[in-house]
Amino acid sequence: MRLRGLLLLLSLLAVLALPAMADRRRTPPGWTKLGAVDGLLGDDWYSKKTRTCLAYVTGPDLDYVVPIVDGLDQSYEVNARFMGFRAGGPLEFYFFPMTDPGHTHPKFASRLRGYTKFAGLALSGTTVCLVNLGSQKDARPYIPWEVESTARHEMNHLFAFQKIQQGGWSWFLEAIAENIEQTVLPASARMGVNEYKTYLNGYQSQDASWAALTAERNNDSVDSYRDFGKLLSSVISFLTAKYGDDAVAKILRAAPGNTVDQALKQALGKNAQELEKEWKQFYGIR
Numbered sequence: 001m002r003l004r005g006l007l008l009l010l011s012l013l014a015v016l017a018l019p020a021m022a023d024r025r026r027t028p029p030g031w032t033k034l035g036a037v038d039g040l041l042g043d044d045w046y047s048k049k050t051r052t053c054l055a056y057v058t059g060p061d062l063d064y065v066v067p068i069v070d071g072l073d074q075s076y077e078v079n080a081r082f083m084g085f086r087a088g089g090p091l092e093f094y095f096f097p098m099t100d101p102g103h104t105h106p107k108f109a110s111r112l113r114g115y116t117k118f119a120g121l122a123l124s125g126t127t128v129c130l131v132n133l134g135s136q137k138d139a140r141p142y143i144p145w146e147v148e149s150t151a152r153h154e155m156n157h158l159f160a161f162q163k164i165q166q167g168g169w170s171w172f173l174e175a176i177a178e179n180i181e182q183t184v185l186p187a188s189a190r191m192g193v194n195e196y197k198t199y200l201n202g203y204q205s206q207d208a209s210w211a212a213l214t215a216e217r218n219n220d221s222v223d224s225y226r227d228f229g230k231l232l233s234s235v236i237s238f239l240t241a242k243y244g245d246d247a248v249a250k251i252l253r254a255a256p257g258n259t260v261d262q263a264l265k266q267a268l269g270k271n272a273q274e275l276e277k278e279w280k281q282f283y284g285i286r
Contacts, residue, residue, distance in 0.1 A: 032047050039107030046059060050072050053089065055095065061095060083252055085159075093154075095131045102132075166257065166259075171210075174229075174232055210279075213231060
């Protein structure tokens with residue numbers, strides 16, 4: 001009886017220890033289990049501070065997000081080279097499941113006001129962005145660069161916020177972010193100058209003007225936005241092909257206090273109307 005009781009006690013202790021052991025096993029190196037976080041719902045939050053960023057995610061999504069967070073410092077360096085300056089930080093990333101991309105949490109509710117239709121969202125005037133994990137988390141086959149490209153895109157906006165506060169730049173900044181996404185994609189999926197020339201050659205849509213791109217920036221249609229994003233990105237690929245890899249950095253150095261048109265003229269010697277004409281000729285847009 002004593003032996004049976006001892007065995008039962010040992011079994012009970014082993015069962016009680018399993019959750020703690022499992023939790024220790026699943027906490028990756030460099031990550032910290034926070035539990036509850038002020039302003040965020042739930043009590044299963046984890047965080048990791050990298051050299052340039054600070055990431056937050058809940059336990060169920062932790063394993064999925066680990067490799068994405070491991071790539072944030074690289075994304076920072078890509079952005080810094082392209083933008084021509086280093087953003088102050090750390091840059092904060094909050095990863096949420098598609099069913100709750102941040103709108104229910106007190107920390108973000110006043111900014112989002114129930115808005116959920118985004119893959120990622122950089123909060124203007126801050127160093128914070130939200131990344132919607134979307135349906136890719138459970139997709140088969142898994143596409144590893146989907147969420148990483150979103151994180152790099154939103155990080156680019158955080159950089160831009162530190163350089164430009166005035167209005168009128170929305171479409172151009174979105175063009176830069178759309179273009180820098182391409183640096184994450186595998187070579188087979190990446191679009192460069194040649195791919196844009198094929199895609200846009202003979203393009204006759206009314207959207208094929210920079211004024212239309214400015215208006216289209218607020219379009220909420222996902223299908224419309226896919227074409228819109230390619231048009232935007234093609235503008236940046238054209239500028240870097242024609243005016244050098246540092247074209248974007250030059251424009252951003254001229255940006256503070258100026259309109260897009262003024263910054264383009266100061267940085268590249270031509271105004272938006274002249275550059276738009278060159279862009280159309282470059283891609284064969286009629």
